[in-house]
Amino acid sequence: MTTPTIDIEPSTPVNLRDLGGIRIAGGELRNGLALRADDLSVITDQDARALVNGGLAAVIDLRTGDEAALTGRGPLADHAVAYHHLPLLASISAGMPDGGSPVIEHVAMGEMYARMVEDAAPQLASALGIIALSPGATAFHCAAGRDRTGVLAAVLLLALGASDEEIITDYARTHPNMAAILERTKPTMGALMARLGFDLDAMAAVTISEEPMEIAMHTMLARLRERHGDALAPLRRAGLSGATIARLRERALA
Numbered sequence: 001m002t003t004p005t006i007d008i009e010p011s012t013p014v015n016l017r018d019l020g021g022i023r024i025a026g027g028e029l030r031n032g033l034a035l036r037a038d039d040l041s042v043i044t045d046q047d048a049r050a051l052v053n054g055g056l057a058a059v060i061d062l063r064t065g066d067e068a069a070l071t072g073r074g075p076l077a078d079h080a081v082a083y084h085h086l087p088l089l090a091s092i093s094a095g096m097p098d099g100g101s102p103v104i105e106h107v108a109m110g111e112m113y114a115r116m117v118e119d120a121a122p123q124l125a126s127a128l129g130i131i132a133l134s135p136g137a138t139a140f141h142c143a144a145g146r147d148r149t150g151v152l153a154a155v156l157l158l159a160l161g162a163s164d165e166e167i168i169t170d171y172a173r174t175h176p177n178m179a180a181i182l183e184r185t186k187p188t189m190g191a192l193m194a195r196l197g198f199d200l201d202a203m204a205a206v207t208i209s210e211e212p213m214e215i216a217m218h219t220m221l222a223r224l225r226e227r228h229g230d231a232l233a234p235l236r237r238a239g240l241s242g243a244t245i246a247r248l249r250e251r252a253l254a
Helices: 045-053 065-071 074-078 106-119 121-133 147-159 164-172 175-195 200-204 214-228 233-237 242-253
Strands: 034-037 056-061 082-085 137-141
Touching (some): 056 121, 082 121, 106 147, 106 214, 121 137, 121 242, 164 214, 214 233
Parallel strands (some): 056 082
């Protein structure tokens, strides 16, 4: 197993789910194509074996370079699983609230997601290509499995012809897991923030707005359409082809 740079206690993912069952163009997305997750680099050996035995063939790591360097690939590096590092943010600070606001508003999060689609369109297009061509299931993850992972899940579902309602419902399924997610990511994210010189006490004071988190995904989809017409337009300009979308839809319904 890849040796981590900090002492990590392996743990089971708390925000892992197969996207199977979501309604898409032509039917329902099948199980075993795409899984979204919180950090897969710090899972247990048993979890890694279970994923591989369940058909996992590829992992897309959406974390920053700093995050990936901190923990490495984890136990999945010991298995015949393809690894693709496609960071959607240049740095952790790029995903923080502007101006040091003590409250993260969901509209602001949605605005950030829309910018992420635009700025990281090449990475997202590559991710969809990987899912389309993988010989088995592809799992994609960031740290919490909510923001960056939620953006990739959304563009995948858009490419598969899912409705906004289905996309937003999937995004919101993370909400009940947030307490467990924060507890699970505390050791790694705490160490990373300290190394980067962030004020951890100040960060602890930042809270999430009590408004429904669905607002963030509503906002992302609305902003992309306001600016581009088609929410997938940034990815199409970055190389997402009709052939890749056709292959995704073929695999999703097989």
